[in-house]
Amino acid sequence: MNxxxxxxxxxxxxxxxxxxxxxxxxxxxxxxxxxxQDYEFREAxxxxxxxxxxxxxxxNNIPFENESQFAADFYKVCRLNKKVIEENFLVYIKFTxxxxxxxxxxxxxxxxxxxxxxxxxxxxxxxxEKNIFIQTGSNQKSKRIKTI
Amino acid sequence: MDRLLKxxxxxxxxxxxxxxxxxxxxxIGFIIVMSAFVWDQSRNSALWSDYYAKEISYLINxxxxxxxxxxxxxxxxxxARAKGISNFNTIFxxxxxxxxxxxxxxxxxxxxxxxxHNVDVLEYEIIYGRPVNLLKFRIEEKYLGGKNEQ
Numbered sequence: 238m239n240x241x242x243x244x245x246x247x248x249x250x251x252x253x254x255x256x257x258x259x260x261x262x263x264x265x266x267x268x269x270x271x272x273x274q275d276y277e278f279r280e281a282x283x284x285x286x287x288x289x290x291x292x293x294x295x296x297n298n299i300p301f302e303n304e305s306q307f308a309a310d311f312y313k314v315c316r317l318n319k320k321v322i323e324e325n326f327l328v329y330i331k332f333t334x335x336x337x338x339x340x341x342x343x344x345x346x347x348x349x350x351x352x353x354x355x356x357x358x359x360x361x362x363x364x365x366e367k368n369i370f371i372q373t374g375s376n377q378k379s380k381r382i383k384t385i
Numbered sequence: 386m387d388r389l390l391k392x393x394x395x396x397x398x399x400x401x402x403x404x405x406x407x408x409x410x411x412x413i414g415f416i417i418v419m420s421a422f423v424w425d426q427s428r429n430s431a432l433w434s435d436y437y438a439k440e441i442s443y444l445i446n447x448x449x450x451x452x453x454x455x456x457x458x459x460x461x462x463x464x465a466r467a468k469g470i471s472n473f474n475t476i477f478x479x480x481x482x483x484x485x486x487x488x489x490x491x492x493x494x495x496x497x498x499x500x501x502h503n504v505d506v507l508e509y510e511i512i513y514g515r516p517v518n519l520l521k522f523r524i525e526e527k528y529l530g531g532k533n534e535q
Contacts, residue, residue, distance in 0.1 A: 253408060257415050264419055272426045278439040285446050286501060316527075318484045318503040325499060379435050380497045384489060 275378060279358035282375035286326060287360045290315060290371050294330075294364060301335050308339065327357055327374035340374075347374050430468050430490035437461050438488045438498040441477070441520075445486070445500040448524040459517035465490045473513075477520055479506040481528075503527045 293315035301307045311330075312319045319339075322328060327340040327347065347359035357374035364371070437458070444454055462473050468491040470476065478487040478495070484503070489495035509522035 250407070253411065257411065261415070261419065264423070268423055268426045272429045272432050276432065276436045276439055278443075281443065282439075282446075282501075285443065289446065289502070312503070316503045317501055318499075321484050321499045321501045326501060377499065379438055381431065382487070382495050382497060383493065384495055385493060 279375040279377060280360065282377060283326075283358050283360045283373050286328070286373040286375065287362050287371055289317070290328065290330070290373065291362050291364060294367065294369055294371070301332055301337070304335075304337055307337055311337070325375060325377035327359065327372075327376075329370075329372040331370040333368050341376055344372065347372060350374070428464050428467060430464055431494065431496070433461060433464050434488040434490040434494075434496040435498075437477075437490075438486050438496045441486050441488070442498045442500040445504065445506060445524065446502045448502070448504065450504055450524055450526045452524045454522055454524065455512075456520045457517050458511070458520040461488070461490060462511070462518040468492065473511045473518065476511070477509060479509055479522070481505045481507075 297314050299307060299310045299314055308319075311317070312322075322340050325341065327343075328338070329344060330337040341357065346353075346356040350356040350358055355376075357376035359372060359374035361370065361372035363369065441456070444456070448454060458476070461476060465473060465476050470489070470492060476489055478489070479485075480487065480497075483499065484501070485497050485499045486506070487495045487497040505525045505527055507523045507525050509520065512519040512521055
């Protein structure tokens, strides 16, 4: 048997293993990138809050005499938890000449949310017949708590 | 001459098969190891607890008081069992005072998520094997008289 002739074939094993290693590295990277990310839910949360508020403002006439009175009625009538909204969400409601703001962040962050992952994901809508503009945002991330 | 050629061909075929067998076995081994890795990662308890916490909070946000919700949580119970949780009633916790749901699919950690809808979640329980494991709970108006946790 000519050993010199088989040397080329034997070195192919190294290339084959290198190939497997590269494929493995790609799969491991892809799997970790997919499975270690949080389940992105901020946009869905924001869309739901927008829908919830829109539905509530269409169904109910909440008078806007001053902001604190409106806030109290708004949370109660729309069945929203004030603490949760103020900690994790952004609510902006604009009437013809008045506006109501609650929660985290500001509208600039909503506008820039595409550019920065840490900014809240926002949605907006308008109630045409009442001339009310609603914008909400969510920046809630799930809390991972150690149990032992 | 013809027989000699046939024999030579047969020997060549055997040699080619022998050479390729190692590559074939390596490739099969690689596919098995990678499939096991992806399968194991797809049952990642952190991801699934996050998923269940968020989806259940979404359901609570869309529910109306008086509504009873029954959910298929079989996948969650399977993952929890694989991670060493035997009492499935400890998987889901509803904290009405914080408007929060926590999902624990491993003995080490739980994922918690808050819902903005100001309601209480009451009478939650796991229903076993009908034909899958289900989570049942009821949505009620917020009890404002004090602590109202099950």
